[in-house]
Amino acid sequence: MDDDSRSTRWEQRTEIPLALASLVFLAAYAIRVLAPRLPDVWQDLCLAALLAAWALFAVDYAVRWWLSGRWLGFVRRHWLDTVVLVLPLLRPLRVVKVYEAVQRRHGRPRLALHARVIVYAGLATVLLGFAGALAVYQQERGAAGASMRTFGDAVWWTCATLTTVGYGDIAPVTPLGRLIAVGMMAVGLALLAAVTGTFASWLLQVFAREDDERPPGG
Structure with a gap:
C-alpha cells in the first residue's frame, strides 16, 4: 500500500474523533475563560482536556507528516495545518470538513x-x-x-x-x-x-x- 493511500485511510478514520476533540477543546477553553471562579478541580479538569486534545492534534499531525514520505513538502503543502497546530483555537473548523464526510458516508445528496x-x-x-x-x-x-x-x-x-x-x-x-x-x-x-x-x-x-x-x- 503506497503512502498516499495510507495517509488517506488515516485521515478518514480520524476526522470525526478529531472533530469531537476540537469541540472539547473549544468547550474547555470557553469554560476557563467565562467561568474563572470555578473551583480549582474543575479548572484543572478543563486544563487537562485542553492538553489532551492538543496532544491528539499533535499526534495526528506527526502521523500524517510521517506517512507523507515527503516531509519538507508536507509542511509546505499543509502550512495551514501547521498554523492550526500552533493555534489550536482554529481546530473547530474541522467540523466543517466533517459535515461533508458524514454526508458521503450516508449517501445523502450534497x-x-x-x-x-x-x-x-x-x-x-x-x-x-x-x-x-x-x-x-x-x-x-x-x-x-x-x-x-x-x-x-x-x-x-x-x-x-x-x-x-x-x-x-x-x-x-x-x-x-x-x-x-x-x-x-x-x-x-x-x-x-x-x-x-x-x-x-x-x-x-x-x-x-x-x-x-x-x-x-x-
Missing part, C-alpha cells in the same frame, strides 16, 4: 457547490467568531483602559470586525488583543470575499442559463 461554500463560510464564521471573542476577551478583561469589559462586548466587537463594519466603540488595547484583531480582520475579509464571489458566480450562471434557454430572436 448541496450544490455554491450553496456549500456559503453554508461552510457561515459555519466557519460562527466558529471562528466565538473562538476569537473568547481569545480577545481573555486578553482584554481587566486591562487598563479596556473598553471590552464583558464577553457580550467581545461578541459585539467580533461581529463588527468580521463583517468589516468596525464601529470603533469597542477596541482592544493590549498588544496580544490587537494581534488577534488583525487575524480576525483578515478572516472577515476572506470569508466576505468567498461568499460574495460565490454569490456573484451563481448569479452569472443563472443569467447565462436563461440566455441559453431563450428562443432565438426572442
